[in-house]
Amino acid sequence: MSTHRPAQEGSPLHGVLEPVVRAAGFELDELDVHTVGRRHTVRLVVDADSGVGLDDIARVSRAASAELEEHEDLIAGSYTLEVTSPGVDRPLTLPRHWRRAHLRQALVRTTDGRTLTVRVGDAGDESVTVLVDGALRELRYADVAHAAVQVEFRKPPAAEITKLGGPAPGADHDADHDTETTEDDEEDLA
Secondary structure: OEEEEEOOOOOHHHHHHHHHHHHOOOEEEEEEEEEEOOEEEEEEEEEOOOOOOHHHHHHHHHHHHHHHHHOHHHOOOOEEEEEEOOOOOOEOOOHHHHHHOOOOEEEEEEOOOOEEEEEEEEEOOOEEEEEEOOEEEEEEHHHEEEEEEOOOOOOOOHHHHHHOOOOOOOOOOOHHHOOOOOHHHHHHHO
């Protein structure tokens, strides 16, 4: 018999693993346990504003594994630990998901049954600014039944990005990293 259960916030397992994930610089997006017979799979989905790389996954996996070994009473029997990042098809359910989808295209189904294709703008605590058919609108999270980022195979239209306050087409994205050369640097270069 197979069972699948999310580990709720406040559960002992969540209480042990969430601090490990935070200490590594990530957020615990999802924690669930899948059981088949006496074998368990503990699945951690971690995320960060800057994304999650394979080295990050390995680091979190080692730390979580070490912590679970110290708390072996939380999972009866053998288990497999899976650490992953959210896929592109993860639903946008929290304000931080919307912030991470900034300037991306999303498909939204509202609570009144409408389906909208939007470009995501600035996300606040209660709502997100979206571009719908060329017009900016505020979309309250409470009015969203389901939303997910759409994969785009072309660059988004520059006009849409600009309208949402994104970088102007052709803008130098490294402008924030320009530095002045000091006299000492000039001597080193000579």
